[in-house]
Amino acid sequence: MSFSFCNSPHRFKGILAGGYSGLSWAVDALLISLVLTAVGDDSIASVLGISMLHDGFAALWLLLLLYFRGRVGQLSAITKSRDALFCMLGALLGGPLAMTCYLLSISNVGVAVTTTVTASYPLLGALLSVIVLKERVSRRTWIGLSVCLVGVVLTAYTPEQGGGEFTFSSLKYAMIAALGWASESVVCAYGMRSDKITPSTALLLRESTSAVSYLLVIMLLGSGLVELKPIISVFSTSVSVLYLLALTAGVGMSSFLAWYSSIDAIGPAQALGLNITYSAWGVILSLLFLNQPFHLSVFAGSLLVLLGVCYAMLPASKSSSSSINQ
Numbered sequence: 201m202s203f204s205f206c207n208s209p210h211r212f213k214g215i216l217a218g219g220y221s222g223l224s225w226a227v228d229a230l231l232i233s234l235v236l237t238a239v240g241d242d243s244i245a246s247v248l249g250i251s252m253l254h255d256g257f258a259a260l261w262l263l264l265l266l267y268f269r270g271r272v273g274q275l276s277a278i279t280k281s282r283d284a285l286f287c288m289l290g291a292l293l294g295g296p297l298a299m300t301c302y303l304l305s306i307s308n309v310g311v312a313v314t315t316t317v318t319a320s321y322p323l324l325g326a327l328l329s330v331i332v333l334k335e336r337v338s339r340r341t342w343i344g345l346s347v348c349l350v351g352v353v354l355t356a357y358t359p360e361q362g363g364g365e366f367t368f369s370s371l372k373y374a375m376i377a378a379l380g381w382a383s384e385s386v387v388c389a390y391g392m393r394s395d396k397i398t399p400s401t402a403l404l405l406r407e408s409t410s411a412v413s414y415l416l417v418i419m420l421l422g423s424g425l426v427e428l429k430p431i432i433s434v435f436s437t438s439v440s441v442l443y444l445l446a447l448t449a450g451v452g453m454s455s456f457l458a459w460y461s462s463i464d465a466i467g468p469a470q471a472l473g474l475n476i477t478y479s480a481w482g483v484i485l486s487l488l489f490l491n492q493p494f495h496l497s498v499f500a501g502s503l504l505v506l507l508g509v510c511y512a513m514l515p516a517s518k519s520s521s522s523s524i525n526q
Contacts, residue, residue, distance in 0.1 A: 210465055213465060215462070222477035225475070226478040226481030230489060235448060236306065238438065244304070249414075252415055254299075255407045255408075255410040257450070259407040261453045271398075288405055289387050290384040291410045294381050295414070301380070302314065311492070318374045318381070318479070321378035321476070322345050325385045326341065326345055328382055329389070341470065345512055351502065351504030354501035384406075386468055388463065389463050479501075480503070
């Protein structure tokens with residue numbers, strides 16, 4: 201059998217990058233959960249403050265990376281390009297909108313449920329890539345992503361005594377985050393189409409724009425930086441928490457960089473399909489390190505997500521490839 205998705209080194213690297221982005225994003229969610237617990241304040245201002253510091257630290261990590269690669273001098277010209285504007289727009293969708301809702305969801309319903317529900321964004325991303333980028337998405341990919349969506353719905357189902365109920369109202373933040381990330385992937389893919397902006401540069405624009413946007417939103421809340429007093433108090437009394445957040449940002453940066461590289465190599469639809477393996481990793485890590493209770497529905501949902509991804513990434517047979525990719 202010929203595995204068409206590995207028929208070139210560039211494509212193979214894109215697949216590896218997509219898989220790594222899923223694992224590392226689950227680790228990032230685990231570390232963020234520890235930071236939120238240490239801060240002990242789940243107000244919107246605190247969540248925005250942690251998001252701002254997370255993306256700010258990530259931007260610093262990226263600056264160091266670009267410095268060692270000798271690309272810092274190119275930033276001035278790149279930031280003035282039209283493509284950079286699309287990367288910045290993606291930052292607003294994936295940063296202040298999606299990341300804030302993601303953290304609020306972790307605070308409200310935990311890592312396992314949040315990571316699995318937000319894994320629905322590849323289905324939205326695939327749809328948007330067809331509409332906006334005119335990308336061809338195979339029937340197999342659509343079926344695989346649909347199986348992922350079933351897994352997400354199953355995760356949202358929580359049985360109670362005497363029956364069960366769908367708790368979609370409590371998952372609204374995770375769903376908004378999914379929509380934001382789906383939009384970000386397509387907008388940034390459009391910005392990187394001309395090859396003038398590398399994935400690392402696009403990510404630096406994303407993290408910098410996101411951090412500045414968070415700061416502006418915090419200042420517009422009314423009380424401004426006064427709202428960040430709980431966070432400042434924790435970081436001033438426990439520097440280790442600040443170090444943990446910096447480490448978390450480094451892990452998150454590597455995850456996003458791998459994701460952007462995968463989008464650039466194999467397109468948004470398949471890159472998103474690989475990235476959502478973080479939902480299964482999130483369930484495993486939360487069970488191992490956060491002592492979160494085991495729920496069969498969450499486990500089954502994460503398993504379906506993984507199966508859907510595996511099915512979507514299988515190569516189409518030569519005899520049917522022409523009909524599938526219409």
